[in-house]
Each structure stands twice: as structure tokens, then as C-alpha cells.
Amino acid sequence: MKIEKVVEKFYDGLAEHKLYGRKCKECGAIEFPPKYACNTCGYHETEWTELSGKGKLHSIILASTLNKDPWNSELKNYSYGLVELEEGVKFNATILGIRRKNAKKLREMLPLPIHPVFYEKEGFTTLFFELDEVEGIE
Ligand SMILES: [Zn+2]
Known part of the structure; x- marks a missing residue:
């Protein structure tokens, strides 16, 4: 290739x-x-x-039947969102750790700090992001 x-x-x-x-x-x-x-x-x-990979999450779009990515099928809780890194660049990414249950509360707290997760699959490394610990949210 x-x-x-x-x-x-x-x-x-x-x-x-x-x-x-x-x-x-x-x-x-x-x-x-x-x-x-x-x-x-x-x-x-x-x-x-x-x-640095450090940044903020600006939006939360829950994965639904319409926008589900087959590549992410083995992930349990993921959503999409607009990420802004501290270097100033913005892009859409897959975000881990957001559930339907906690999404509403998290949305009210945006922007939230996030960090990168390097996910190994089939010999490739895929980039995801995950929320930093948020107090009061499981
Ligand atoms: Zn330029």
C-alpha cells in the first residue's frame, strides 16, 4: 500500500x-x-x-444508529465531539467515556478537558479522546 x-x-x-x-x-x-x-x-x-494532545471538548454528539462507525463497533461508550487542542487546532474526534446517561449533565459543563487515547487495532493505532475525570460524573 x-x-x-x-x-x-x-x-x-x-x-x-x-x-x-x-x-x-x-x-x-x-x-x-x-x-x-x-x-x-x-x-x-x-x-x-x-x-500535546491536551485540549477541550466543545460538543457532544452521541453515537446513534445513523452515525455509528463500524470501525468503532467494539467500543462500548463513545460519542463524537469537537475537540480544540491547546495549540489552537479544532477537529472532530471520537470521544470515549460519554454515556447516554451522563451526556446531558456533561453537555451543561462544556467545554471539558480531554486527553488522547491511543487505541491499537489490527496493526494500526487509532486516535481517540477521553474526558479527564469530571467531579460528580460517573
Ligand atoms: Zn498560514
Whole structure:
């Protein structure tokens, strides 16, 4: 299988439990998942940068029959949400640890701190996020 270099570096990073993005040499914006060009200012030169993985969850979309991802079928409690890393980049991700039961309460507390979970499956490492401990929520 031939994969683009930028994608390869990203997945190699995940296997080492590291998050790599591309930082724009012109405006400093970060592309994650990484792309070669900057989507913020359009500049063509970006460079690798390691991201902390720490950030905040801004929304909770429960997995339902309509949006269930077959890739996630073995996961018990997951949802989707908008993640913003402390480096300023925003993207949609799969979030662990949110149940139908606690989702309403958690929504009222957004944004909530999250951290990355590196999930090994079939020789690949997939990136998920999980809520940090939230007081009063099981
Ligand atoms: Zn830029």
C-alpha cells in the first residue's frame, strides 16, 4: 500500500503515541490532521510540530444508529465531539467515556478537558479522546 508521506508520518507518530501536526511557517496556524499547505492563510510551507494532545471538548454528539462507525463497533461508550487542542487546532474526534446517561449533565459543563487515547487495532493505532475525570460524573 502506498501512502502519502504526510499520512505515513502521522500514523507512525500515533504508533509512538505522539501527535504530529503541520505548523505554518507564515502565520503559525496548525493543520491537524496534517496537510502540507496552510488552510488559514494559504501559505505553501508548513513544518512538523508535536502536539500535546491536551485540549477541550466543545460538543457532544452521541453515537446513534445513523452515525455509528463500524470501525468503532467494539467500543462500548463513545460519542463524537469537537475537540480544540491547546495549540489552537479544532477537529472532530471520537470521544470515549460519554454515556447516554451522563451526556446531558456533561453537555451543561462544556467545554471539558480531554486527553488522547491511543487505541491499537489490527496493526494500526487509532486516535481517540477521553474526558479527564469530571467531579460528580460517573
Ligand atoms: Zn498560514
